[in-house]
Amino acid sequence: MTQKSTLAHPLLRYDGTARIVHWLTAILIVAVFCLGLFVDAFPPSWEDSVVNTHKLIGVSILCLVAFRMIWRRNHKPPPPEPIGLMLQRVSSISHVLLYCLMIAVPLVGLAFAARSGQWIDFGLFSLGPVSVEDEGVARQIGEIHELLAYMLVGVAGLHALAALWHHLVRKDAVLMRMLPPK
Numbered sequence: 001m002t003q004k005s006t007l008a009h010p011l012l013r014y015d016g017t018a019r020i021v022h023w024l025t026a027i028l029i030v031a032v033f034c035l036g037l038f039v040d041a042f043p044p045s046w047e048d049s050v051v052n053t054h055k056l057i058g059v060s061i062l063c064l065v066a067f068r069m070i071w072r073r074n075h076k077p078p079p080p081e082p083i084g085l086m087l088q089r090v091s092s093i094s095h096v097l098l099y100c101l102m103i104a105v106p107l108v109g110l111a112f113a114a115r116s117g118q119w120i121d122f123g124l125f126s127l128g129p130v131s132v133e134d135e136g137v138a139r140q141i142g143e144i145h146e147l148l149a150y151m152l153v154g155v156a157g158l159h160a161l162a163a164l165w166h167h168l169v170r171k172d173a174v175l176m177r178m179l180p181p182k
């Protein structure tokens with residue numbers, strides 16, 4: 001993990017597994033958000049498949065986050081870059097918030113699907129609605145799902161801008177910690 005850098009101190013990167021899971025999750029979050037938002041843009045006959053793909057990607061994100069949390073227990077992230085106490089605090093709080101939202105959005109999505117009487121088709125098997133269909137409650141859960149999804153994408157967007165600011169303006173090693181060695 002330790003590697004010589006152009007900086008005054010050795011560059012410590014996240015390990016390969018953490019980097020792959022980070023970027024894969026980021027791509028899947030953008031994809032699942034777009035599918036959820038633009039489901040009406042597809043031909044009506046595609047709607048069921050698009051919503052099902054949305055659910056499958058959402059469940060995959062939940063699994064990846066669970067894996068990431070278990071992985072972190074035995075593979076600690078590198079010590080923080082010397083960016084100052086204030087920025088370190090903001091960074092840690094935003095990471096915790098991202099974890100909370102990456103768990104909450106799919107869980108509320110599952111509750112939404114269950115309360116709307118929907119199935120999830122996994123190809124080899126399907127999971128049916130686990131609770132009684134209730135349109136009023138489903139609508140409210142759907143609104144919470146949407147609101148949390150916007151919060152997730154909003155916080156992730158700020159997080160990405162912060163990473164670019166570190167790289168392009170402050171010219172420190174924060175972004176490189178999440179990139180593969182050359």
Ligand code: HEM
Nearest residue numbers: 032033036037039055058059061105106109110113146149
């Ligand atoms: C990180 C994961 C997820 C994100 C970011 C996300 C985001 C969204 C967004 C933005 C919408 C559109 C809301 C609207 O305009 O009304 C939506 C709709 C929906 N989501 Fe998710 N979602 C995620 C995971 C899930 C999961 C795991 C499920 C269920 C298994 C799910 C079930 C649904 C359903 C049923 C809809 C309504 C689709 C429709 O018929 O219009 N979502 N989601």
Ligand code: HEM
Nearest residue numbers: 018022025026029095098099156160163164174175177178
């Ligand atoms: C949906 C999108 C994203 C999510 C949910 C996300 C989430 C996270 C989380 C939870 C961490 C903490 C480290 C860990 O536990 O693995 C992290 C670290 C990091 N992310 Fe993201 N990320 C996203 C997109 C991006 C993008 C687009 C960039 C770059 C432009 C980026 C750059 C970084 C960097 C540089 C770190 C390491 C920060 C450090 O600890 O020094 N992320 N990200």
